[in-house]
Amino acid sequence: MLSCEHASGEIPDEFGDLGMTEEHLTECARGKDQGAADLFDYLVRELDCLGVRNGISRLVIDANRYEDQDELIPTRWGGKEIPGNIGLSDAERMRRIELYYRPYHQALVDSLLKCETLHGKVFFFAIHAMAEQFEGQVREMDFALIANRGRELAPFLEERLRTSGYTAAINQPYHLERDILRVSVGSELERFNETAVLIEMNERCRADDRAKEALLNAIRGTVEANYP
Numbered sequence: 001m002l003s004c005e006h007a008s009g010e011i012p013d014e015f016g017d018l019g020m021t022e023e024h025l026t027e028c029a030r031g032k033d034q035g036a037a038d039l040f041d042y043l044v045r046e047l048d049c050l051g052v053r054n055g056i057s058r059l060v061i062d063a064n065r066y067e068d069q070d071e072l073i074p075t076r077w078g079g080k081e082i083p084g085n086i087g088l089s090d091a092e093r094m095r096r097i098e099l100y101y102r103p104y105h106q107a108l109v110d111s112l113l114k115c116e117t118l119h120g121k122v123f124f125f126a127i128h129a130m131a132e133q134f135e136g137q138v139r140e141m142d143f144a145l146i147a148n149r150g151r152e153l154a155p156f157l158e159e160r161l162r163t164s165g166y167t168a169a170i171n172q173p174y175h176l177e178r179d180i181l182r183v184s185v186g187s188e189l190e191r192f193n194e195t196a197v198l199i200e201m202n203e204r205c206r207a208d209d210r211a212k213e214a215l216l217n218a219i220r221g222t223v224e225a226n227y228p
């Protein structure tokens with residue numbers, strides 16, 4: 001199963017432009033991972049697998065954060081404030097969570113359970129794209145494989161990408177303190193994290209069809225090598 005948390009730059013009308021200038025919105029691509037939605041659509045089609053794609057911009061609420069994380073509703077981006085997200089009441093935070101965050105996570109869980117019923121074992125890949133340069137740091141790798149409990153799976157992806165001529169780094173340029181599927185600690189749903197990897201494609205690869213094909217083959221090969 002595939003997911004795409006940062007597929008969309010959609011900001012619901014009720015938020016206007018979140019008080020941001022047109023320039024600022026363009027700079028941050030309205031909160032979209034550039035190229036991630038296309039990559040996700042391609043992979044879901046070619047793998048013929050289940051996929052859940054988020055339709056809300058991370059500028060409104062970030063599906064790739066836990067509900068209790070500070071950056072869940074970001075107050076800054078690229079060094080500039082997001083005025084519409086500053087000084088929110090607890091009630092407004094909760095309203096956003098219920099309206100624009102929880103339905104997506106429920107859809108993820110529903111899809112994972114469906115996949116498990118169909119196939120017995122589930123492999124879960126969250127598809128993202130990262131900027132080549134971020135806060136003065138250059139990301140050299142073509143792909144970043146972020147894995148916590150799924151760290152046994154990540155080397156399979158890494159090896160296959162390398163064989164196709166692409167570089168991949170595991171738990172770089174960042175790592176997650178908690179895990180990919182955001183469920184409460186001790187929940188039975190945590191089992192899905194044991195075979196979950198978050199994949200970041202470097203934005204410089206977004207027009208490279210061979211890179212997308214290499215990832216497709218890496219996912220396919222990883223699942224085939226680990227399916228009981």
Ligand SMILES: [Zn+2]
Binds near residue numbers: 005128
């Ligand atoms: Zn992302």
